[in-house]
Amino acid sequence: MRDLRLPDAIIVGGGVLGCACALRLAESGLTVTLVERDAIASHASGNAYGGLYPTFGPGIPGPSLPVAIRSVELHRELDPRLQDETGIDIGLREAPSIELALTPEDMIGLFDASVWWPSQGFDFKMLDRQHLLEIEPAITPEAVGGVLHNSHYEVDSYRFTLALATAFERRGGRIRSGAVAGLEREGDRVGGVVLESGEVLQAGVVVIASGPWAGQGEIDGLPDLPIRPVKGEIIRLRYPGTDLSHRVVVGRSYVARKPGGLVWIGTTDEEAGFDEKPTSAARDEIFAGALAIAPGLESAEIVEHTACLRPTSADGLPVVGPVADGAIVANGAGSKGILLSHAIAEFVREIVTGEEASVAMPAEYDVGRFL
Template sequence: MSDFLVVGGGVIGMMTTLQLADAGHSVTLFERGHCGREASWAGGGIVSPLYPWRYSTPISRLSSWSEGRYPELALRLLEETRVDPEYRQRGLFYLRVDDEARAMDWAREVGKPLERVSADFLYAKEPGAAPGCEGALWMPTLGSIRNPRLTRALRTRLAAMPGVTLREGVEVQGFRRTGDRVTAVETSQGPVAADQVIVCGGAWAAALLADVGVALPVRPVKGQMILFKAPPGLVSRVVLMDGRYVIPRADGRVLAGSTLEEAGFDKTTSDAARESLHASATRIVPGLADCEVEHHWAGLRPGSPDGVPFIGAVPGLENLHVNAGHYRNGLVLAPASTHLLVDELLGREPILDPAPYRLEGRVSLS
């Protein structure tokens, strides 16, 4: 029997597994499909909330801690797996920001480099950006990561670790419990005995916890994105305008996103969303109008009431834990949120105050 069973093979589940294995523990990771193929694959990979000054302090604290860990993590995974997650720290331009004063106040408070720059500065760095801007907000330290490659690198690393067992194509359907302990997880291939269980099921986490009488307020929120096959250099940095964004990759491809749709677990794409995303992207970088749309997809974010994830023990069950509900910021917050939970599991000094993320007082129990 493994020391830990992790349910869900997205970036949260895989980073949790990696940290527990690094600490010398045996871990079995269950994923009903293929690791890293849900929201972690579908997102854009910006290593920051889109407008960070509009988020609450608990999210900002997780984000600030996480951002500084991605360069090291990307280098480690490249060295250990030869899969390059393509972490790029090229900065981000915010165009047409209507709460600029609030943004600058936030930057001063948290010590984040953010400045108002002129049109000349903007177009010197991004000549293809939307014409006619009088200036922009510029965050030079912001990075992005190619999330499909990040998840592939994480999976490759975990598959090579002797203490890790990956069980893909195995769905966890519920839990067996005796008193205040979970004794096994019920899977599509039969029960598996459990010592400690961690639910990292993203948009599916609520259904799993309902099995033990916990009403976790996490729901699927669909997001659609498109990918342009663009020449290298058309856009070199993340550019954000009117709530939509473009994200360049090292090979020239450009992602554009994203929609916010309450559609349950439906992941179908729509022509209306494609047209809307195309219109937004070509307003941000007009040259994209001449580029082929190579791919169009949808993913399901784990939406939560205020975007603050649920991290910690399930009330009333001493060996069942949760890390879910990151909404639009799962990749952004993953290093900090997983480290925080692993600190709790292993009795270490936590990197942050865990109180704002705990389930007590935030979930209903039956």
């Protein structure tokens, strides 16, 4: 008989993936403890932009496309319920966004990229310069045209992760502060975790959702996984007005007014190890990109500048599945972790309980490819 004092599952990491997995397993009736060494959503999951965009990203079009489409549906189904249950305003909203063309070549690129969108039912509209400036007058008059995406959504990533954690606790889940230093072996299988303090927590299954730190050999007994941190920075600006209500993107640069009024500009892709400090070089790069989109932002005032780390796998795709008997990883969501969190949590639940996920996990996500 199961020892009722022990949790069925331990989740390592209180980012969006750890919290989503914890909630799903608790909903399936498991007793679950989540172990986080800093605070819930204190890294990428609390600082991400929060875009739910199924039209682009690693593996799109490709293996991530059906998962991304289902993920948007899952957010639309589940987030309002999470919000009602927890009282936390997740900020799920339709967020039409514009991909901008600054040159005729950019415009050709947008037409090329759009070829497969109708087959997936994505709602979009090509815009000429005049139409573009009618929609967003703050955009540079140099713009040639663009595309308006109506299939994009957003959440507040910090509140979303917090709502997952809160709903988890309401189902009896336990959140513990502590740093996991190793996996506890029981013969051939993993039977729990060892904390830095030396304390051992036993469990039937361990789910390792420790973000970019999973690839660092920090957790003794976890196989080396090719997961690295890719740093991204975002700046929040005070810029009075109501314009820039659409997120406007050119390549890696974007400008968007968020609910609450601040304008967010981003972002960078930096290989900087585990450094989570914002830099002046990134600030200059982000500003150059933002001013090329909306020159009026020159007068804006910086309110906040954050940096955080995307857990990114060697091939850019998520990494999910058993690494040993009794141990599962949920990681490598890169720039899409907020979007994919509900679906990845379903994949983990399917592995643990056999309850079928509402979209099949692509074979390309299987951690086995790196073992």
